[in-house]
Amino acid sequence: xxxxxxxxxxxxxxxxxxxxxxxxxxxxxxxxxxxxxxxxxxxxxxxxxxxxxxxxxxxxxxxxxxxxxxxxxxxxxxxxxxxxxxxxxxxxxxxxxxxxxxxxxxxxxxxxxxxxxxxxxxxxxxxxxxxxxxxxxxxxxx
Numbered sequence: 586x587x588x589x590x591x592x593x594x595x596x597x598x599x600x601x602x603x604x605x606x607x608x609x610x611x612x613x614x615x616x617x618x619x620x621x622x623x624x625x626x627x628x629x630x631x632x633x634x635x636x637x638x639x640x641x642x643x644x645x646x647x648x649x650x651x652x653x654x655x656x657x658x659x660x661x662x663x664x665x666x667x668x669x670x671x672x673x674x675x676x677x678x679x680x681x682x683x684x685x686x687x688x689x690x691x692x693x694x695x696x697x698x699x700x701x702x703x704x705x706x707x708x709x710x711x712x713x714x715x716x717x718x719x720x721x722x723x724x725x726x727x
Contacts, residue, residue, distance in 0.1 A: 586639045587726055591623040594727040595635055600720045609712065617724055628653055631719060638723040646719045657714030663694075664703050676704050684708070 589595055596619050600611040612618050622632050630652045634644060650656055670676060680696040684706070698705035 589622060589635050589638050589723065589726055591636065592621070594619065594621045596724040596727060597635065598722045598724055602718045604716050619727070631721075634721065635723060640723055640725050643720070643722045646721060648717045648719070650714050650716055653715065653717045654710040654712045657709050661708040662697065662705060663708070664705050667702060667704055670704065682706070
């Protein structure tokens with residue numbers, strides 16, 4: 586049977602879980618994930634885990650934070666004045682916002698705290714610092 590190798594485009598079903606076994610993402614009940622191995626459009630360790638799999642095969646992958654979305658960096662937490670936010674925006678804890686770098690590139694931040702004068706924003710990936718487990722099923726090699 587054919588095994589996945591670098592450069593192959595594959596279709597996988599997956600469920601991602603946190604340390605407490607809660608699901609943070611899944612392809613169940615929606616379109617499976619299609620990715621090309623080696624393009625770097627998903628977590629590298631996830632792509633590496635698919636290499637060598639055969640269609641129909643299932644695997645559980647446990648990733649420490651460093652191999653998933655990396656550690657949580659305290660320097661990516663910023664307290665900004667509410668006046669720095671878009672006019673009329675009422676920030677809520679957990680809300681995802683778009684911010685703009687000095688060079689014009691956009692990035693996402695999560696609202697972590699809100700006070701009368703300031704808002705704490707976190708530019709870390711929401712799963713940074715978390716160990717993750719993925720249940721993977723290779724559906725097909727395209």
